[in-house]
Amino acid sequence: AQSVxxxxxxxxxxxxxxxxxxxxxxxxxxxxxxxxxxxxxxGLQLLLKYFSGDTLVQGIKGFEAEFKRSQxxxxxxxxxxxxxxxxxxxxxxxxxxxxxxxxxxxxxxMLLVSP
Amino acid sequence: xxxxxxxxxxxxxxxxxxxTLQCAQDMNHEYMSWxxxxxxxxxRLIHYSVGAGITDQGEVPNGYNVSRSTTExxxxxxxxxxxxxxxxxxxxxxxxxxxxxxxQFFGPGTRLTVL
Numbered sequence: 001a002q003s004v005x006x007x008x009x010x011x012x013x014x015x016x017x018x019x020x021x022x023x024x025x026x027x028x029x030x031x032x033x034x035x036x037x038x039x040x041x042x043g044l045q046l047l048l049k050y051f052s053g054d055t056l057v058q059g060i061k062g063f064e065a066e067f068k069r070s071q072x073x074x075x076x077x078x079x080x081x082x083x084x085x086x087x088x089x090x091x092x093x094x095x096x097x098x099x100x101x102x103x104x105x106x107x108x109x110m111l112l113v114s115p
Numbered sequence: 116x117x118x119x120x121x122x123x124x125x126x127x128x129x130x131x132x133x134x135t136l137q138c139a140q141d142m143n144h145e146y147m148s149w150x151x152x153x154x155x156x157x158x159r160l161i162h163y164s165v166g167a168g169i170t171d172q173g174e175v176p177n178g179y180n181v182s183r184s185t186t187e188x189x190x191x192x193x194x195x196x197x198x199x200x201x202x203x204x205x206x207x208x209x210x211x212x213x214x215x216x217x218x219q220f221f222g223p224g225t226r227l228t229v230l
Contacts, residue, residue: 004157009155032216034218036221042223042224043119043205043221043222043223043224044158044205044207044221045221046218046219049216049218051216090157090158094216100145100146100165100209100211101216101217102148102160102163102173103148103158103160103219104160104174105150105157105158105159106157107155107156107157108157
């Protein structure tokens with residue numbers, strides 16, 4: 001069975017500073033990998049996804065993530081954080097089952113942005 | 116497009132009561148799923164469906180029933196609510212066209228409290 005580990009429960013970053021959120025996954029085959037963001041009281045919104053090809057993927061809101069097979073990692077990055085980025089971030093791995101994918105989520109990382 | 120809608124937004128139940136959480140999508144998506152979100156646990160898959168008449172269990176199915184009679188609707192039933200089912204419930208849908216790599220779209224959630 002697949003699993004996702006997000007080692008950081010909370011991260012505080014100063015506005016304008018760079019950000020990296022860590023994600024490690026466990027899956028026996030080539031994974032489908034996703035990052036979602038959840039603002040307070042809201043549903044989840046997809047930031048970016050990866051399955052194959054270029055290991056550096058670009059997403060919405062200036063986020064990017066890099067897939068490293070050797071480290072089983074899919075870390076999320078942003079060069080300059082804005083106060084509006086404060087939210088909870090979830091990494092997820094999809095297990096492919098004959099054309100559809102059930103997602104397993106990490107426990108999330110809460111991002112706090114300080115002025 | 117309304118996307119994925121969920122009703123109600125909030126619900127308080129007494130132990131042993133039953134209720135149905137409603138989920139509807141207007142994107143003609145084949146795949147629909149229910150997750151529960153608990154603090155520090157991320158999102159966990161309850162049940163999912165890949166089309167009308169087809170449902171399957173996720174990671175935490177006990178205490179929940181689902182059915183899928185139409186493409187648009189995927190209700191989640193609690194037959195006898197327990198305090199352990201206090202949680203925020205999210206419905207999600209995705210297209211299966213093109214395979215398992217597609218984005219899942221999430222509803223705004225239902226916050227359920229069982230006393």
